[in-house]
Amino acid sequence: MCPKSGEQGIPIQLITLKSLLSPTALEQLNANASYAFCRDPLCPVVYFSEEGQSFGVDDLKVPVFQKESGKDVPVCYCFGWTRRRIWQELQGSKTPQAILEEIADHIKARGCGCQVNNPQGFCCLENVRQVILEMQQRKAEEQNPIIG
Numbered sequence: 001m002c003p004k005s006g007e008q009g010i011p012i013q014l015i016t017l018k019s020l021l022s023p024t025a026l027e028q029l030n031a032n033a034s035y036a037f038c039r040d041p042l043c044p045v046v047y048f049s050e051e052g053q054s055f056g057v058d059d060l061k062v063p064v065f066q067k068e069s070g071k072d073v074p075v076c077y078c079f080g081w082t083r084r085r086i087w088q089e090l091q092g093s094k095t096p097q098a099i100l101e102e103i104a105d106h107i108k109a110r111g112c113g114c115q116v117n118n119p120q121g122f123c124c125l126e127n128v129r130q131v132i133l134e135m136q137q138r139k140a141e142e143q144n145p146i147i148g
Helices: 014-020 083-091 096-108 125-143
Strands: 010-012 035-037 045-049 054-056 074-076
Touching: 010 014, 074 125, 083 096, 083 125, 096 125
Parallel strands: none
Antiparallel strands: 010 035, 035 045, 045 054
16 A cells, blocks of 8 residues: 555556666665555655555656646657647547557557556556547537536
8 A cells, every 4th residue: 555645556567666766766776675556646656665665756767647747748658648749639630549559559569668668567558548538528528618
């Protein structure tokens, strides 16, 4: 359980922490401990161990999608998809399916490195789907305001 949020974490491989922790944080890493990823967007903890050690957003080399809502925060770390890029592509000629297929094609070609690029340590495709859905819902709400 995350020491700050109390949320059950997702087990994370050591290679992910070694790849994404800042040099100062990496010096503190216990390579014999098991770590988990905290998904809670309101919690500053990103990784924590059963022994009580934790690393926060400031301990990583990259911003964490689940923790930061900025437009330029990566959604897909391997292929450069940010919230801004997804929005721009949806406003242009790309369909949601085309974006997902483009990323999936790169994954099938074994071009991704999720374990070393993505703070959650696994594929981002579900995060991309989530962002696309949120953008579609927001656009629909703007086009169909509730009249009261």
